[in-house]
Amino acid sequence: MTVPQAAQHYLMKNNLHEDLVSQANSAINPSLRAIRYVHDKFMHAEHGGVNDKPVMDSILDYARNHPELILKIEMLDRRLCAVLVTSFMQRVHQELREAGEVVFVDASSFVDQSSSVVIPMLCAGPAGAALLAVIFTTSQDEAILTKGFSMVKESLGATAFFWKRIATVFHD
Known part of the structure; x- marks a missing residue:
């Protein structure tokens, strides 16, 4: 699942699609940056690090x-x-x-x-x-x-x- 897909899945599971106020509330709805951070931590833990060579x-x-x-x-x-x-x-x-x-x-x-x-x-x-x-x-x-x-x-x-x-x- 990609980061945008995870964000959409989170909105769907929490019934936030029509509630724009809750979508804008960062205490309830994480930003794409926060989701990417968690996604990258998970991928690193599950699949190892990405080659960081230039x-x-x-x-x-x-x-x-x-x-x-x-x-x-x-x-x-x-x-x-x-x-x-x-x-x-x-x-x-x-x-x-x-x-x-x-x-x-x-x-x-x-x-x-x-x-x-x-x-x-x-x-x-x-x-x-x-x-x-x-x-x-x-x-x-x-x-x-x-x-x-x-x-x-x-x-x-x-x-x-x-x-x-x-x-x-x-x-x-």
């Missing part, structure tokens, strides 16, 4: 354990940009015509307290979405995203985007 440390550990992948890390004005391309992603670039046509970019997910962003690049393939690369950044401005896209292109060389070096259309 995202970049996790990426570097993954790269050490998988020497076949391509990992490029660069800084741009004190902002981090890293590109990860696995051997499967390289094959998608080389063998799927769709990799050079329309590329979908999803820049909507923050993963930790330092606001690291994970940006998957996907293309539509015969069996569904296929991952082309993953960009990790600490910013979502135009300069850092442009840097990330050019790093993908540099990482793969002539094989990038079905041997075109750039996709026909990028779509968010």
Whole structure:
């Protein structure tokens, strides 16, 4: 059960859905922050702690354990940009015509307290979405995203985007 679901469940069990005064009374109805705190304590007690390593440390550990992948890390004005391309992603670039046509970019997910962003690049393939690369950044401005896209292109060389070096259309 998620935190918002737990809050709704609490309101339902205590018949507070129509009673706005009681909903606003923090002595009766806990805030979402309080519910999240209890939820996190419960999850830690029942399932153990979450890995508190920064995202970049996790990426570097993954790269050490998988020497076949391509990992490029660069800084741009004190902002981090890293590109990860696995051997499967390289094959998608080389063998799927769709990799050079329309590329979908999803820049909507923050993963930790330092606001690291994970940006998957996907293309539509015969069996569904296929991952082309993953960009990790600490910013979502135009300069850092442009840097990330050019790093993908540099990482793969002539094989990038079905041997075109750039996709026909990028779509968010």
